[in-house]
Amino acid sequence: MMENEVFASFAFYSTTLIIKMYVLAIITGQVRLRKKAFANPEDALRNGGLQYHREDPDVERCRRAHRNDMENIFPFLFLGAVYSLLGPNPIVARIHFLIFCVGRIVHTVAYLLQLKAPTRSVAYSVAQLPCFSMALQVLYAVITRW
Amino acid sequence: MMENEVFASFAFYSTTLIIKMYVLAIITGQVRLRKKAFANPEDALRNGGLQYHREDPDVERCRRAHRNDMENIFPFLFLGAVYSLLGPNPIVARIHFLIFCVGRIVHTVAYLLQLKAPTRSVAYSVAQLPCFSMALQVLYAVITRW
Amino acid sequence: MMENEVFASFAFYSTTLIIKMYVLAIITGQVRLRKKAFANPEDALRNGGLQYHREDPDVERCRRAHRNDMENIFPFLFLGAVYSLLGPNPIVARIHFLIFCVGRIVHTVAYLLQLKAPTRSVAYSVAQLPCFSMALQVLYAVITRW
Numbered sequence: 001m002m003e004n005e006v007f008a009s010f011a012f013y014s015t016t017l018i019i020k021m022y023v024l025a026i027i028t029g030q031v032r033l034r035k036k037a038f039a040n041p042e043d044a045l046r047n048g049g050l051q052y053h054r055e056d057p058d059v060e061r062c063r064r065a066h067r068n069d070m071e072n073i074f075p076f077l078f079l080g081a082v083y084s085l086l087g088p089n090p091i092v093a094r095i096h097f098l099i100f101c102v103g104r105i106v107h108t109v110a111y112l113l114q115l116k117a118p119t120r121s122v123a124y125s126v127a128q129l130p131c132f133s134m135a136l137q138v139l140y141a142v143i144t145r146w
Numbered sequence: 147m148m149e150n151e152v153f154a155s156f157a158f159y160s161t162t163l164i165i166k167m168y169v170l171a172i173i174t175g176q177v178r179l180r181k182k183a184f185a186n187p188e189d190a191l192r193n194g195g196l197q198y199h200r201e202d203p204d205v206e207r208c209r210r211a212h213r214n215d216m217e218n219i220f221p222f223l224f225l226g227a228v229y230s231l232l233g234p235n236p237i238v239a240r241i242h243f244l245i246f247c248v249g250r251i252v253h254t255v256a257y258l259l260q261l262k263a264p265t266r267s268v269a270y271s272v273a274q275l276p277c278f279s280m281a282l283q284v285l286y287a288v289i290t291r292w
Numbered sequence: 293m294m295e296n297e298v299f300a301s302f303a304f305y306s307t308t309l310i311i312k313m314y315v316l317a318i319i320t321g322q323v324r325l326r327k328k329a330f331a332n333p334e335d336a337l338r339n340g341g342l343q344y345h346r347e348d349p350d351v352e353r354c355r356r357a358h359r360n361d362m363e364n365i366f367p368f369l370f371l372g373a374v375y376s377l378l379g380p381n382p383i384v385a386r387i388h389f390l391i392f393c394v395g396r397i398v399h400t401v402a403y404l405l406q407l408k409a410p411t412r413s414v415a416y417s418v419a420q421l422p423c424f425s426m427a428l429q430v431l432y433a434v435i436t437r438w
Contacts (some may be wrong), residue, residue, distance in 0.1 A: 012434040046409035117192035142158040263338035288304040
């Protein structure tokens with residue numbers, strides 16, 4: 001499958017986005033340490049005391065960004081793979097993947113830097129367009145095959 | 147792989163469930179706007195003021211439904227794909243996918259409409275049956291191959 | 293693909309981890325029943341009354357463990373599959389999968405049993421190593437192919 005140009009392109013953008021999510025997890029951990037806000041008492045005890053077992057708005061912001069990534073990037077990992085198997089035009093396919101990838105990176109940046117609304121929502125919506133397109137193409141391919 | 151009848155059927159039900167999750171995300175956004183309850187201050191500012199940066203029980207209900215989908219539909223996307231590669235009987239395979247798909251749609255409806263317990267839990271449990279079945283079949287196939 | 297030794301090994305460890313997540317969901321439900329702490333009023337009504345529609349630290353602990361699994365095991369399901377397609381050395385591949393699998397099981401045990409920090413964080417970090425390794429190998433394979 002890695003010989004398949006579309007699938008290789010999909011693997012590249014998908015893996016880039018997974019690394020982006022890993023970086024977000026690392027940032028969340030750094031914010032927890034800097035703001036001294038730990039989700040677990042055992043972590044707080046190791047970092048100054050139980051009073052640091054608390055919530056923090058910056059940590060929650062990171063966690064919302066991460067959750068939104070899970071809600072949207074994980075379905076892309078599936079849809080993009082199945083869509084790649086449909087034999088789409090390589091240029092059109094790459095445009096799908098690129099729009100999603102850029103949209104999701106902008107989404108994360110807008111979330112973490114608290115950019116003025118609706119920057120984040122626009123990035124989210126733009127990234128959803130190739131997902132809906134791929135989902136419909138997969139459904140269409142299966143239905144016309146039956 | 148789309149020539150494979152079982153995989154095509156799996157792709158159909160999976161993509162249907164992903165679209166169901168996208169619809170749930172849209173519903174969540176609409177409930178946020180209607181109830182004026184935003185997770186981020188920058189969103190609240192754009193929609194009337196910082197006092198709308200607050201939680202709302204209807205929004206939280208949507209978010210719980212969405213999270214439960216992530217916990218259960220995402221593993222199905224993996225298990226169903228690997229199970230399809232085992233060459234199962236197409237009718238049996240389709241029954242697995244159909245039970246899961248219907249169970250998860252009922253789960254979402256029961257969650258959003260706050261149907262009387264245990265409607266939602268029963269839908270969840272029924273949908274888990276094909277997942278456990280597929281997981282055991284994948285493990286069995288690998289172990290007997292070694 | 294199940295004839296591929298690396299993919300079969302990947303399928304085994306992945307499915308084991310998905311079953312681990314299903315077990316965690318069952319444990320969460322049991323803790324909810326034992327501590328009488330329900331996320332939804334309709335569930336509380338069926339289990340003694342609306343006063344049990346409440347949060348509980350043990351339930352929240354289970355949910356944090358589950359969420360961390362989603363953040364890390366789901367990307368592995370993707371990375372491991374694509375990495376398997378690269379034709380890696382079977383022994384090296386199996387070491388990747390095994391480290392991840394053991395790391396994530398230790399992570400869950402450390403979370404649920406509230407083991408002293410940094411047990412859980414170390415398990416998390418060790419499990420991330422094969423993920424970063426696989427992600428870089430996928431990116432490298434695509435880039436050198438272009």
